[in-house]
Amino acid sequence: MTGEEVKELSRKYVLQSWSIQKTLNPVPIEKAEGIYMYDYNGKRYADMSAQLVNLNVGFGNQAIANAIKEQVDRYCYLAPSYAVEPRAELAKMLIDLLPDNFGKVFFTNAGADANENAIKIARMYTGKNKVFSRYRSYHGSSFGAGNLTGEPRRFPLEPGIPGFVKFFDPYIYREAIDFPSEEAATKFYLAKLEEQIKYEGADSIAAIVMETITGSNGVIIPPKGYMPGVRALCDKYNIIMICDEVMAGFGRTGKMFAFENFDIKPDLVSFAKGVNCGYVPLGGVAVSTKIAEYFDEHMLSCGLTYSGHPLACAAGVACLNYYKESNIIQHVYEVGKVLGELLEELKEKHPCVGDVRYIGLFSAIELVKDKETKEPLVEYGKDPNGVMGSIIGNLKEKGFMTYSHENMLFVNPALIITEEQLKEELVKMDEVLAVVDKEYI
Template sequence: MKAYSLTEENIKDYDKKYNLHSWSSQGNLNPLVVTKAEGIYFWDFQGNKYFDMSSQLVNSNIGHGNKKVIEAIKQQADRLTYTAPSYAVDVRSELAKRIIELAPDNMGKVFFTLGGADANENAIKMARMYTGRQKIFSRYRSYHGSTMGAGNLTGEPRRYASEPGIPGFIKFFDPYIYRAGIEFESEEAASKFYVDKLREQVIYEGPENVAAIVMESITGSNGVIIPPKGYMKGVRAICDEFGIIMICDEVMAGFGRTGEYFAINNFGVKPDIISFAKGITCGYIPLGGVIVDKKIADYFDDKTLMCGLTYSGHPMACAAGCATLDVYEEEGLLENAKAMGKILGEELEKLKAKHPSVGDVRYIGLFSAIELVKDKETREPLVSYGKDPGKVMGTIIGLLKNKGFSTYSHENMIIVAPPLIIKEEELKEALGIMDEVLDYVDKLIA
């Protein structure tokens, strides 16, 4: 095996000269050089250790360096590195079967992709093929990927580069109670308000034209917005009323993040289609997919499924997926997500009570966001939506990283979503760093 001997300076120089980094102005980049990772930590070239408090991009659920998954990849590489999707392969068959067994009991088959964006691309294609309709509803505070179709499905500012958009993509508002500007008497009342407005919008667009309503089961990077009681059931009722396909994007929230294999299980609802990715292999090898209801699976028994990818169900990725599912079960990671999630919630509430800059905290399992504000009474966000001219959030994330707490922000939110293997003492130590940095944020707004 080749031993790489590049210096830190070489690595940075080549990276900046030859790589294009996502979501970044390239000229101002100063990327951290990472050399190794294990458990909930990673290290830079200088040997500094960092808590991985966002599970990289909320995908490293089982942590870094898991030997079981690594060994499964090695063994599969020795047996069969690749074969076309038209052939049957043991690991692909096994993984599909296991996913269906974990999914809601109405689900029938899996179509494998490489990641979340192409999972969502194929989900909306299937909905259109199945219904014969064209319009797709999705929410403003959503991120579904950056390819052309997934980019149009996305609601937040990262969609702008895909516009003028593909015809037929319609946006609606999230049940974002903290910023509703309405004092609802209960979660149920809020749900009724948002569901009623959605139903009205569907009618205005012509229900006979609407193929699907697409939602992240829990809005992810746009603030971990958790549906209020009754909301998901209300959306399910709209879909049932008008024959619309309900698609739940579980790319970020799926596979244990909320303490359930699928986040939608928290709400007692069965969607028609589920897209997934990140947590199925936790980044060890790229893999995603689309899970479809039995009625949709049956539809394609005598209709051509116009979906295809060269690397669909890649054997090495499927081997990693099977091993990852073993790890969830053998290490009790869903149970740990629930137990540590309770502690995470308690600690976040303490931060909210202590710091004037913390307007709201939202959490479920090990999936959470801290919303920063200039004023708790007015709820004015620390940075305006879609704008951060002073790079305020970047400065805050940089301060966290300098102290060994690695995560990312979006708008005025800081994401806290550590690997599901985290222990109580590790969680509290990391949140102690957050506490220190929030002292700085408090001074910014004073």
């Protein structure tokens, strides 16, 4: 087919997520390699969001492709009740990467059902029913994960499920209080969280679920001491701590798991995306030894037809090996420093850039109308004039592919990006932000 035929078939027959369908104009992609995609006319696009922040090793990774092909030749599928080599091997590899309190893995198909099963496991283990999560969060759009989600993508699921309670995460840039230090902010936010725990009844709270670093809602990095403080509250009130590492895990922050940046040990970890970089759908829940042992004597009431799919797990084994053999973590640390420097330069240069936040190759640019007042470029939950869509369109014209959410632009490229490639693409961002300064400030 031609590119136009592919696009028209897509528009006619495919319902695309998070979109008003009649406005869609998808780019038909003919081939892709490394960090680049090419349309049917040969135009090159740099994938500066690693697709949905999952394609950590880029397009065309031969190690993963070969592992999938080899598994196809053995068998493509066996039910979860069978002992399957790549499933067992990947589970052990994951436990070996996690802190010493972890014991087993329950595999899922993606991040949403990973979070669904994480909260089920926490509720079964504790016998309690309430689950805390944050307003500025995205945990998936299925019914349970969508109720965990705090931002407007949860609205179509309301009225929601009883027992899901929201609290605010430490978003210092937007806080009305001018804190003298990160430690002061941490003290404030932890006190408010503990107050809410008491008012909701600690004896009824099964779990606190957090994206270790808030992802699509702005790459909000917790202040010093916050994550250990939440860990301490969970211990004090016998609450399961669940870290959602779906987006931030597997090298994205310069550590294998984002919680390693904060010297904590969660009880459960949900994961997906970077575990095999989307070559075949895969997710899961890593479970502490203590919780895993509970299910030695109690029914684990969780199940999925494709739990631990052999092709997905074979891809996962190859992907984790590739991270290690290619020294991806060190590479992210080094290139991430360059990204931070370039983002700080954009913040200094452009009136429309209110804040930049970054850790490893995980970053967001927050756009404002006024740096002093911090008035966002678009109102929260609203963009009637399509301002952010227009900005994304301008980037796309320059071959810079990413996404926006609220008043944020994201720069989260594949972890294999080079310093030279990063600098080349950030020039395009600089040029588009200059247009934003002129048209909207």
